[in-house]
Amino acid sequence: MWAQREIRLRPRPRGFHLVTDEVVAGVPELRELRIGLAHLFIRHTSASLTLNENASPDVRRDFEAWFDAAVPEDAPFWTHTLEGPDDMPAHIKASLLGPSLSLPVRDGRLALGTWQGVYLCEHRDHGGSRSLLVTLNGDA
Amino acid sequence: MWAQREIRLRPRPRGFHLVTDEVVAGVPELRELRIGLAHLFIRHTSASLTLNENASPDVRRDFEAWFDAAVPEDAPFWTHTLEGPDDMPAHIKASLLGPSLSLPVRDGRLALGTWQGVYLCEHRDHGGSRSLLVTLNGDA
Amino acid sequence: MWAQREIRLRPRPRGFHLVTDEVVAGVPELRELRIGLAHLFIRHTSASLTLNENASPDVRRDFEAWFDAAVPEDAPFWTHTLEGPDDMPAHIKASLLGPSLSLPVRDGRLALGTWQGVYLCEHRDHGGSRSLLVTLNGDA
Numbered sequence: 425m426w427a428q429r430e431i432r433l434r435p436r437p438r439g440f441h442l443v444t445d446e447v448v449a450g451v452p453e454l455r456e457l458r459i460g461l462a463h464l465f466i467r468h469t470s471a472s473l474t475l476n477e478n479a480s481p482d483v484r485r486d487f488e489a490w491f492d493a494a495v496p497e498d499a500p501f502w503t504h505t506l507e508g509p510d511d512m513p514a515h516i517k518a519s520l521l522g523p524s525l526s527l528p529v530r531d532g533r534l535a536l537g538t539w540q541g542v543y544l545c546e547h548r549d550h551g552g553s554r555s556l557l558v559t560l561n562g563d564a
Numbered sequence: 565m566w567a568q569r570e571i572r573l574r575p576r577p578r579g580f581h582l583v584t585d586e587v588v589a590g591v592p593e594l595r596e597l598r599i600g601l602a603h604l605f606i607r608h609t610s611a612s613l614t615l616n617e618n619a620s621p622d623v624r625r626d627f628e629a630w631f632d633a634a635v636p637e638d639a640p641f642w643t644h645t646l647e648g649p650d651d652m653p654a655h656i657k658a659s660l661l662g663p664s665l666s667l668p669v670r671d672g673r674l675a676l677g678t679w680q681g682v683y684l685c686e687h688r689d690h691g692g693s694r695s696l697l698v699t700l701n702g703d704a
Numbered sequence: 705m706w707a708q709r710e711i712r713l714r715p716r717p718r719g720f721h722l723v724t725d726e727v728v729a730g731v732p733e734l735r736e737l738r739i740g741l742a743h744l745f746i747r748h749t750s751a752s753l754t755l756n757e758n759a760s761p762d763v764r765r766d767f768e769a770w771f772d773a774a775v776p777e778d779a780p781f782w783t784h785t786l787e788g789p790d791d792m793p794a795h796i797k798a799s800l801l802g803p804s805l806s807l808p809v810r811d812g813r814l815a816l817g818t819w820q821g822v823y824l825c826e827h828r829d830h831g832g833s834r835s836l837l838v839t840l841n842g843d844a
Contacts, residue, residue: 467817474659482644489641501769504762537607622784629781677747
């Protein structure tokens with residue numbers, strides 16, 4: 425079985441946001457899969473997806489702190505600065521974390537570990553709404 | 565053909581460990597695939613998977629050195645510190661490397677390059693046993 | 705439908721290079737897929753693949769600048785130095801960006817966002833030709 429759906433995520437502030445429930449709600453066909461994979465893909469170059477701890481908001485705040493320190497807006501070597509100081513760092517962060525997640529599916533559910541949740545990583549100050557394309561494939 | 569199996573990896577010290585043979589041995593159905601993909605997924609948020617050089621232990625030691633320097637335990641901005649100084653850096657490292665690998669399969673074997681091997685990246689001091697969920701899909 | 709093809713990329717200088725058109729031209733079977741996934745896999749440990757901005761050469765130059773600063777050749781902790789000062793940093797960069805991309809396919813084309821393009825990330829000074837293995841899977 426193959427299914428593909430677009431999910432529009434509402435605009436969110438710069439930072440790391442838990443969106444697991446929103447993603448699962450957007451692909452009802454997930455329940456039909458016995459074994460399979462769910463492929464989540466963000467169609468942007470300044471936002472990304474990752475999987476991490478789904479409990480403490482602290483963790484998501486510390487993600488933002490580390491990425492801002494590791495990819496500073498005022499690095500002397502940026503040349504692509506026309507779209508604002510947050511733009512080029514956003515591109516680097518997006519590639520470090522990546523545009524997609526492939527998640528195993530078992531018995532109609534994402535087979536995540538207890539502590540794993542899907543993060544939308546918004547790297548721009550005003551990134552606006554983001555588009556996810558979710559592709560499901562599996563044994564129904 | 566779809567198959568899904570859990571592989572329990574024994575506890576390993578913090579660092580980078582070659583586990584290619586262990587993973588292959590854990591999914592005997594791999595041999596039945598003519599063309600396909602093997603999806604390896606670690607069900608944790610403080611350990612990760614990557615593909616890199618399978619020969620020199622030097623390389624794996626230098627991975628640990630770089631990641632420890634890039635994501636220091638004593639960074640002034642950590643707020644999620646309750647679970648120990650190695651916890652928050654482990655979350656960041658896990659997302660930088662990612663929880664999964666999708667590997668091409670050809671004629672019943674992983675179609676890796678000559679020098680590519682699967683690393684278990686253990687980011688905690690005492691991470692314990694780790695669970696992998698391997699999903700195989702392909703043309704039998 | 706499954707298809708698998710090797711694409712040989714010609715040698716390129718160290719840096720980040722747009723190769724979307726070359727990859728698409730190398731897998732004519734892509735046109736037959738209504739819904740599916742294209743899996744791109746680089747069979748090396750010192751080059752990688754990522755998805756990012758497909759317009760400004762500035763962005764690709766700034767990628768090189770950031771990665772060179774973040775993974776310096778003269779870091780005091782490298783022990784794997786036999787293959788030259790660019791070798792160990794190349795391994796780290798390769799794992800930060802990853803060896804593969806899974807891209808959604810819709811109506812015979814890669815369903816990328818407007819600004820997304822495939823980068824070959826060449827981390828060695830003289831990396832030579834690079835081999836990609838592309839695996840297509842989908843509903844024809």
